[in-house]
Amino acid sequence: MSSKAEAFESWIRSSFVQMNTELENLYFAQGDRARVIGVGDSIKAALRDEGHAYVVELLAEGNTGDGFDSAFGVLGNVGLYLGALRRHELTNPMREERSPFREASSLALHVGASLGMAPRFSTAHLATHNKALAGVRKSFTSLRDEFLFIDENTRGILSLQRAADALGRVVHLGVSSPVADVMFETAKHALRDVIRFNDRLIEQLDVHRFFYSVRPYYKPYRVGRQEYRGANAGDFSGINEIDLLLGLCRANDPYYAQLLVDKMLFMLPVDQARLRDCMTRTSLLDELLALRGRHAGADWFQQNARAYLEVCDLFGEAAGQHHNGLVKRFIEGPSAELKEEHLEGITASGPPLPVLLRSLELLRDLRLAADRRDIATRHDDLALLRSSLMGER
């Protein structure tokens, strides 16, 4: 990392966090916690100007050639800076046609294009690639609830990646292999972990602190002319690898294919490659259904079909928990308290809340293989497979 990149990184890890935390405490102490404009103006100006000085130096240096880690770090830091400016209403894509922060936009565009990623901070910056220094992770604020959110999200993502990895290995072993049992076990274990971490978030995260002081940093913002949606904990390939390998979602479904295309650039290049590879595979469900006619009585079929279905049950449970436990409790619930003027732009992807909720419900139901006739879930196929299991008829 160049000395300029290091200086920016130290600022992001220190004064930036302090200023954001002070501002959050000012907003949160008000009767109307959603009021941001006109509050803490001198702190906001310091945050904007101090960050700008680092950005200008880095832009002049024009160096993205220090290797992936360094460029990825700069992209994350300029992204955190722009995300905070958006949060504090120093920019708002609804009021503007282009970002008022030209230098930060140019830096983000340059580095993002060189990496093959969207020119903004992404989930990986605050989760799987958020390097702790003496135990401290990068964050916007030093609030307990932000660290709880970042840490449990990261644990959940790591566990979903473990499940995806295990299922990917079944593809190479073949779904009829007796050895697949260890990989199905690993996937089940990993999904039970996801459920445990989600439970901890549901129990321990403070609804209001999360809603008013953490979530707003994930709003969409403009880089140059274009608006980029916010990061969300789903911007890694593992979740979609599981969808596709289990066969619960299909890459030729227009809704799901659009979702994959939209999230591609929000993922690390290595995740983009994994996802592309996964899109070319036949799902484990389709393989099991094709083998069912001739081999349903074989031990390997009974064992692997049962294990496959147990993985699906756990994955469905985690999907239900994300929607019913996390999205409803931490976003839909508190949104009902907001005045109309504050409702705009509360989601990370930008659409109005009811539209976002419907689309997340659809994903949940695909993952649950729910008995819905208006969308193409695998409900009937899973029921057919289940009916082949001895002792389940």
Ligand code: HEM
């Ligand atoms: C307080 C905790 C959480 C809340 C309130 C929450 C809420 C949301 C919302 C609202 C979205 C849609 C993005 C948008 O705003 O446009 C989303 C997407 C997503 N989140 Fe979470 N989330 C939470 C934690 C997690 C965790 C721990 C995971 C798992 C690691 C996770 C996985 C996902 C995934 C995979 C997506 C992308 C859509 C999908 O494929 O389902 N989220 N989340």
